[in-house]
Amino acid sequence: MSEAVEYDVVVLGGGPAGENIVDRTRAAGLSTALVESELVGGECSYWACVPSKALLRPALARADARRVPGLAGAVQGPLDTAAVLAHRNYWTGDWKDQGQIDWIDSIGAHVYRGHGRLYGVRKVAVTSPEGEHHILSARHAVVVATGTRAVIPDLPGIAGARPWTSREATSAQEAPGRLLIVGGSVVAAEMATAWQALGSQVTVLARGSGLLPRMEPFAGELVADALREAGAVVRTGVSVEAVVRDGSTGPVSVVLEGGETLEGDELLMATGRAPRTEDIGLDTVGLPAGRWIDVDDTCRVPGHDWLYAVGDVNHRVLLTHQGKYQARIAGAVIAARAAGTPLDTAPWGAHTPTADTRALPQAVFTDPEAAAVGLTLAEAERAGHRVRAVDYDMSKVSGAGLYADGYTGRARMIVDLDREVLLGVTFVGPGAAEMIHAATIAVAGEVPIQRLWHAVPSFPTISEVWLRLLETYRG
Known part of the structure; x- marks a missing residue:
């Protein structure tokens, strides 16, 4: 090992959360690696x-087109898959x-490429x-921002x-002929x-009762309906019990509970995420390896006044924008504590x-798009709030009808x-997604609510749904 190089802050993991820690600590005048x-x-990038x-x-x-x-007839052909993939590569x-x-x-930070592990305190x-080999002090x-990896069931x-x-x-460089997708996430x-849309025949196999289980149930229902209309097969309440690949390049089959077999050219397992903490030296500071890292409300690890965890790895929220948000706050916390100022x-x-x-927001870029913030009805009721769900058919909004013929959508607000x-x-x-x-x-x-009445939506936009929701609430 080389002689230790000292910095004010060392960040383990260079995804969006780690980058935001670097940005905020450097802006505060701290040296950062x-x-x-x-x-x-x-992962995000x-x-x-x-x-x-x-x-x-x-x-x-x-x-949408x-x-x-007047435009529909001009866009009836297939997408240029090669051009789409090239644009993705760019x-x-x-x-x-x-x-x-x-x-x-x-910004004056230093990057170390390689595998990093905690090596005791600080x-x-x-x-x-x-x-x-390098030792950074x-x-x-020290901020852990190592993110997550995909989980493949055994x-x-x-x-x-x-x-x-x-x-x-x-990252695939060509569209598979038949794509089996396991999961409803x-x-x-x-x-x-x-x-x-890029030409594959898609079959979705979800174990739960619908897609997008963390959103209101109607979100998954509308997305599943649209996928079926586009030609995909969407099946819910099904479990995969085994997988078979025919040789090194042949088709892949899944065996469902009950014995039914489905065949595809590729299989996507969209079945969850696990923390990338199995080999980052957590054991050297008395923490269990391979688990989510618990943090307090400043993103600091309890019992370790020098150790923080931001982004997916702390399991608060597995979303890029929330990891960046946590990092901005944790960066401010680290800077304040370094300066000895109150929090x-x-x-x-x-x-x-x-x-x-x-106030956790999320946008899902399906057709139709699904976007939500805060609590669902079920979550609000479980939390003990006295609430009312107010629903509105978005197709009845003038702006939606002008946006697209046959506009299909739904809005819900949960009122305390x-x-x-x-x-x-x-x-x-x-x-x-642009409304959330x-x-x-x-x-x-x-x-x-009384103040929201004075937030006047522009006519004719889809955002006029806000007025309709408020009118529905008043009755």
Whole structure:
């Protein structure tokens, strides 16, 4: 091992959360080192958010265009799959991270490429791909931001079947003829939408009662209906018991509970995520390896006043934008503690990621899009709130009808009847993803219903649904 190099902050993991820690601690004048074993930019930039949206945007744009009179006839042909994949490759930088490295260099942080492990209190050991060894010492904080990996269930035959995970699904260089997707999650729904539009015959097999189980039930129902209309097969309440691949390049089959067999050319297992903590030295500081890292409301690990965990790895929320949000707050916390200044840890304070539990937004880029913030009806009721769900058919909004012929969508707001503020909002329909930030502001700001009446939606936009929801609530 080389002699220890000292920094104020050492960040283990260079995805969006890790990058945001680097940005905020450098802005506060702290010296910072970033350790990354793969590509700086992480899962989101190369195998998740960015490539998936590059694949999905042409599919959604074509679907929208086909609903516009005068334009529909001009867009009836297939997508140019090669062009879509090339555009996706461009947005991932062809899986090269020099642009991210250049940015980190520009703010004065230092990148160590290689596998990093905690090496006792306030230290990280790094082994580079060339076999070089470094010890990094942190004066103030070590931040774990190693993210998650896809979980592949231990089914008979799965090892030899070489299934896709989200990485292969977003980086494939050609469309499979037949794609089997196991799972009902966001990954399953979005990749079904993308590859069906790019020419694959898609079959979705969800163990639960519907797709998108973390949203209001109608969201998954509308997305499943649209997938079926596009030609995909969507089956719910089914379990896969075994997988078989015919040789090294042959088709892959799944055996369902009851013995039914389905065959495809590729199999995507969209069956959850696990923390990437199995080999990062947690045992050297008395923490269990391979598990989620518990944190307090400043993202600090209890019992370790120098150790923080941000992003997916702390299991608060597995979403890129929330990991970045946590990192901005944790960066401010680290800077404040380093300077010896008091923390503001009240709800909605500068040093507490309150939105993780009260105003969490998410957008799903299916056709129709599904977007939600805050609590669902079921979650609000389980939490003991006295609530009312207010629903509205978005096709009845003038702006929706002008946006697309045959617009299909639904909106719901969850009203806290005791305080008359919104606890949650869900929109499902074309263009819904661009509407969710207004709902996020209403939920995070706890804007009273009485005040929302004075937030006048522009006519004729889809956002006029806000007025209709309020009218429905008043009755």
